[in-house]
Amino acid sequence: MKNKTTYIVMITLVATLGGLLFGYDTAVISGAEGSLQTYFADNLGLSPLVHGLTVSSALIGCIIGGLLSGYFASRMGRKYTLILAALLFLFSALGSAYPEFLFFTAGEPTTALLITFNVYRIIGGIGVGLASAVAPMYIGEIAPPHLRGRLVSLNQFAIIFGMLVVYFVNWGIARGETMAWVNEIGWRYMFASEAIPALLFLLLLFTVPESPRYLVSRNQEDKAMNVLLKTYSTTMAKATMFEIKQSFDQRKEKLFAYGKMIIVIGILLSVFQQFVGINVALYYAPRIFESMGAARDASLFQTIVMGLVNVIFTIIAIVTVDKFGRKPLLIIGSIGMTIGMFGVAGLAFFEQIGIATLVFIIIYTASFMMSWGPVVWVLLSEIFPNKIRGQALAIAVAAQWAANYFISSTYPMMMEVSGGMTYGFYGVMSILSAVFVWKLIPETKGKSLEELETILKKSSSVREVVKRAQ
Template identity: 75%
Template sequence: MKQNRNSLYIFSITLVAAIGGLLFGYDTAVISGAEESLKVYLIDSLGLGSLAHGVTVSSALIGCIIGGLVSGYFATKLGRKQSLILAAILFIVSALGASYPEFLFFTKGEPTLSLLLAFNFYRIIGGIGVGLASAICPIYIGEIAPADIRGRLVSFNQFMIIFGMLVVYFVNWGIANGETLEWINDVGWRYMFASGAIPALLFAALLFLVPETPRYLAIQNQDQKALAILTKINGPSEAKSILDDIKQTITTNVSSEKLLAYGKLVIVVGILLSVFQQFVGINVALYYAPRIFESMGAAKDSSMLQTIIMGLVNVIFTVIAILTVDRLGRKPLLITGSIGMAIGMFGVASMAFSNIIGIGTLVFIIIYTASFMMSWGPICWVLISEIFPNKIRGRAVAIAVAAQWAANYFISSTYPVMMEYSGGLTYGFYGLMSVLSALFVWKFIPETKGRTLEQMENMWRKKQGASKSKKAI
């Protein structure tokens, strides 16, 4: 019962797990302040071109794809908690290694191709940590959270991702503020990367204070431990009922359960959720925001200010999603967000076709990002954490998250080429994807508001049974 719920304990566990989300945002955005210095130190000095620069800036994404792919294995074999500890260790290694890639094998101030490869290696290590965290943090929170507030708690992880990006923008600015360009190119960029070790160490330390998820413990036949945690979260009267529901869905060994045991649809839905979240173009808006605003005629300082405004809007509308997801439901927010994104992107496209530069473009971009942050940003992660059945959740989430990072890489890397061809068509494409995302949600996404994870599993089992019956007929 709700009156027996330990809300402080639930929030404390969620907050610790969501630090993984903060590191997700921190690690992916820290490169924004350091990329020009890296270009001077490791690219220009070696006589390499824009391709090497682009690969170096985006190398962490390669690690993200790898981390997403292996997250299912680690979540199943090590458990959710131990996998997050592994991610924290990778964050620490990456932060320190990227800040001083010369460690042991190279001489500072003497850039070589091998040093460039070493730097990219450390960034890929961090990317693997991001891939693990991006998959396992929502799983952990989803498996800990009571059904009626699960959406809110998993959405908090997205808030921490956006907050982590905002924090690192200010950290980078604080490090560079008042310093000479020579100092930034020599030392400042190292401090930017090294700063990530501080929240990573905090994350690793706090993880030792939180429990493993009760659903994973039940899968491992550690029922008494699972019951103890469920009791601490939900109270004794509800804990036994929840554990009974969990045990009813676990009839086979989790590692021997086939991935398609509940049908292809649930896997396809998870993959398409992830792909649409990226194909609507959000990371173009996040990664290239200053460049977009500069291309519209804004000065450098003004473009950075507009980026900060956009960042604050992102935080505000993510909070709106957190406050409404368990009240309004997942589907209404996703469809509303898709419509808002379509309006924003078609608006930007029309202004690009008309060659109109002005405040209107900023307004349309803010409409677009605000719509994403109140819908697809957090709620995609909520659904990924809750739609998959217990026995295949780790592996299924791994596939969905790997698809998401691959789509991220594809959309981010094709943006400059598409813009060279036509800015209007580029933004029009993202608008079209927003429309298709709304249709996809309306047709295929089940409403999960208030349902337990076990109820979701039974729903997919029934759908699979109905599908087999149709085929037999």
């Protein structure tokens, strides 16, 4: 059994490289966004809104990738969808680093070049959107119930670890160099560095099996059984195969066969995860720290400190999610985020930006990383029944990236109006997220995916779902 657990963990670690690239791709912009403003927006005389849209352009691709993830996961399989995502990551990393390739002159920014750069970022975003939906889906379908929460949470750990790695990479590239060099050349190295983990992800994916639940959906039951025997005991493998076959043997289900509210819950989980403002802290961290008086090198180093805190508190979530439960972690996290964001809002309102701001940002991000960061992905991999999982998860993930794009692209414009109002808005969203979880989220720990499906099918309303899942 120990060998089987080791095998499951190894498969999970390969899949979580998709999460690492998700984090790497979304956070690489934090070190480069100031240089992009100088290279493109300032040279071309563009507005803060255009710069905000450029910083967030990958999120357009994330929305597209999220919407397409269900189609590709159902048609190509989970494994080959992740392979497609790896190829998109690799192409985007090289294209974003040198958008002048073939058609433009290096060092001469133009509007057409800016559009081309954004196209490359959108392509990488499609990869992120695919990986963000399919990696936790794949892990959730491979993992046994007693390990599922921890293993799916490893994907969030990989996301945060990818962010931490790129914080170090960005800091290492900029350290000791002139600002002029960073604005001209350094930002290119930041984007190009993503090609290394993308290539590793691509190669390792050929060593992992396909999801047994996808294989059953394609009438490849012998292959599915072989995968289950490698990850479960013989008795458990047979019982799980019986449950999976039973869930697919019934008539084909429509998206709302289990009620509209389960789809609404998935969408709201995704939207609240973004409306609390986490990606503002991640994308614009160096700029926030510079507003506190830190030099450019120091601000990049402070993002490393924040990244280390994020990793530590994500580990706390991994350790506790299968013991403590999903729902309590989300509520505790919402309370911590509320304290952190209202603290930052108060200091911004009175223009008292200093070390206290860093403390409140760390309280906020730590609270998110031990709760809404990993637990939302765990819930999204659990709450949707087998027959609608691909399309339902695609909708939820697309909603998540749309909310992310809205919050991230409007941040520079909102900050021009009022910093206190901006951070206060995220604090209000944190309060509402706690109320949402308290009233509408069922507890899912310790139940198989098929057990949860039975609970949902027997329940006619969301309140009944919550009641049955306690």
